[in-house]
Amino acid sequence: MYGVTMKVEHNGLAVVLRALRKEDVPILVEHFSSMKVHMYTNGVFAQTLENELEWYEKNRKDPDGVTWAIQPEGSQSPIGVTSLHEINSRENSCSSGIIIWDPSWWGKGVASAAHLARTLFAADYLNRFVIRSSVRVANEASRRALERVGYTVWGTEPVCIQRANEWLDTHHLIWFHPERVSTFYTDAAPQMYLPGIDRARIALELARREVNFP
Numbered sequence: 776m777y778g779v780t781m782k783v784e785h786n787g788l789a790v791v792l793r794a795l796r797k798e799d800v801p802i803l804v805e806h807f808s809s810m811k812v813h814m815y816t817n818g819v820f821a822q823t824l825e826n827e828l829e830w831y832e833k834n835r836k837d838p839d840g841v842t843w844a845i846q847p848e849g850s851q852s853p854i855g856v857t858s859l860h861e862i863n864s865r866e867n868s869c870s871s872g873i874i875i876w877d878p879s880w881w882g883k884g885v886a887s888a889a890h891l892a893r894t895l896f897a898a899d900y901l902n903r904f905v906i907r908s909s910v911r912v913a914n915e916a917s918r919r920a921l922e923r924v925g926y927t928v929w930g931t932e933p934v935c936i937q938r939a940n941e942w943l944d945t946h947h948l949i950w951f952h953p954e955r956v957s958t959f960y961t962d963a964a965p966q967m968y969l970p971g972i973d974r975a976r977i978a979l980e981l982a983r984r985e986v987n988f989p
Contacts, residue, residue, distance in 0.1 A: 777835065778843040778896065783888040783986050790888040792843035795831065795856065799844060802852050803827045806876035814938055815911040816874065839863050841896075845873075845889050847880060854880045857889045859897055859906075867955075868905035869897060873917075886920040894924050894975075895982035898952050904959075906950040911936075911943050918946055924982075925975025926950045927968050950975055 777794035801824065806812050808821035822830075834842050840860045844853035855875035862869045871893060875885055897903040908926060910917045918928070926948040934942040949968075953976035956964050964972060 776837060776841050778841045780989050781843070781892040781896065781986050782989055783892045783982075785888040785891060785981075785985050786884055788884050788888055789848035790885055790892075791846045791848070792857065792889060792892050793846060795834070795842060795844040795853070797828075797831060799853055800824065800827045800831050803830075803876075809876070811878065812874070812876045815914045815917070815943070817936065841901075843889075843893070845875065845885060847883075847885055847888075850877075850880070854885065855889075857893050859893065859901070859903075862897075862901055862903070866905070867903055867958075868907065869901065869903045870907045871897070871950075872908065882916065886917065887923055890920060890924045891978060891982040892986045894950065894978060895986050898979060899983070904952045904955040908948045908950070910946050910948065912946055913943055918948075921948055921950075922971070923974065924950070924978040925953070925971050925973075927971030929967070953979060 778792060780791065780793045783790045804822055804824050804827050813819060839862055840858060841862060842856055842858040845855040845857055846853045854877035855873065857873040860870045873886055873889060875881060897906055908921055910921065912931060928946045928948050930947045932945045932947065935945040936943050951968060951972050953972050956972060
């Protein structure tokens with residue numbers, strides 16, 4: 776499925792998350808033909824229009840996931856996508872992912888804004904208590920963006936994938952809904968998760984103010 780439109784205004788940047796459209800698909804073909812974009816993904820090959828149209832239709836029909844195109848104010852087209860997967864889990868959990876394929880928007884806070892909206896939707900509209908994610912260790916900017924909204928690295932998987940003749944490790948992260956922690960821990964959450972839960976509380980309160988549904 777594709778997500779409803781959300782607009783985030785965060786740190787002076789306005790970012791819209793909206794449903795991906797079929798006319799957006801050629802943009803994916805262009806950018807997913809770049810190894811620069813694939814450096815931290817699982818992909819190593821270029822995509823064709825046929826591939827991406829199949830992906831578009833698969834996502835459109837998938838009842839267990841929701842995907843948004845990311846379009847900052849000032850951009851004429853999407854510059855990335857973000858998703859929630861396994862949203863029907865009986866454990867009230869899901870997993871998240873993001874890719875920003877336009878390098879001219881890297882480091883400008885787009886991912887942080889998108890994380891706020893996506894996290895709000897997972898917590899307040901899908902009733903998710905836990906969100907899981909992963910990021911390559913070398914991709915420090917992505918890890919920091921996740922940590923800012925409350926994710927915590929709980930483990931690191933070595934030698935997951937090879938890029939440019941080097942093996943890359945992968946961090947695994949978890950986000951706990953700060954208002955549902957007692958569901959899992961009747962006394963107190965383990966010490967390693969407490970800073971992340973505090974950040975999640977701040978981020979969720981911020982998202983409730985800064986994200987709107989046009």
